[in-house]
Amino acid sequence: MLVTPEQLKRFGIFSQIPSDILLPVTNLVRVVNFEQNSIIFNEGSLGDRMYLIDKGQVRISKFISGIGEEALSILNEGAYFGEMSLIDAYPRSATAIAHTDCTLFEIYREDFIDMLQSDRDLAYFVMWALLKTLSQRLRETNEKIKAFFAMAGGF
Numbered sequence: 001m002l003v004t005p006e007q008l009k010r011f012g013i014f015s016q017i018p019s020d021i022l023l024p025v026t027n028l029v030r031v032v033n034f035e036q037n038s039i040i041f042n043e044g045s046l047g048d049r050m051y052l053i054d055k056g057q058v059r060i061s062k063f064i065s066g067i068g069e070e071a072l073s074i075l076n077e078g079a080y081f082g083e084m085s086l087i088d089a090y091p092r093s094a095t096a097i098a099h100t101d102c103t104l105f106e107i108y109r110e111d112f113i114d115m116l117q118s119d120r121d122l123a124y125f126v127m128w129a130l131l132k133t134l135s136q137r138l139r140e141t142n143e144k145i146k147a148f149f150a151m152a153g154g155f
Helices: 019-026 109-118 120-151
Strands: 030-034 039-041 049-055 058-064 068-075 095-098 102-108
Touching: 019 109, 019 120, 049 109, 102 109, 109 120
Parallel strands: none
Antiparallel strands: 030 102, 039 095, 049 102, 058 068, 058 095
8 A cells, every 4th residue: 555645744744744745755654554452562672663653543651560561642543653763773762552453654764764865855844843743742751750750749
C-alpha cells in the first residue's frame, strides 16, 4: 500500500509541508499492523525507526521492577512516536504496545536521514516540527515532575 502526501499531512510532523516537498517521504513509509497488546518495541531496544498511528491506539509504558507496567500515555490516530530515534541512535526510552489493533506507518532512520541530507527544504520543515514536538513533550514532562513532587510534599 502506498501512502500519499495527504495521508502524511494528518500528522503534526508533516502537516505544514507542501505536498510536492513531502512526496519523496511517501517512498520511505512502510505500512505495518500490530494486534492488540503486541509489543511494537521495548525500552532499551535499538531506536532505528519512528511510527505514525494511522488506525488504533498505542500505549507508551515503562516497566518498573516489583510493580509492573506503568502507562505513561495512550496515543491516538494522528499521533506519532519514536521520533527521538530519528535524531539520535540511543536505545528506546520506553516500551510501545498496541493498545488496540493498529495500523502504523513506519519510517526507518537511515532512509530518512539520507533523504533529509539531500533535500534541504524538507529537512527544514521536518526539523522545525521535531523541535516543536520535543519542546512540547519536555514541557509536559516538567509538569508531571512538578505534580509528582507536589504530591510527595516536595514543593
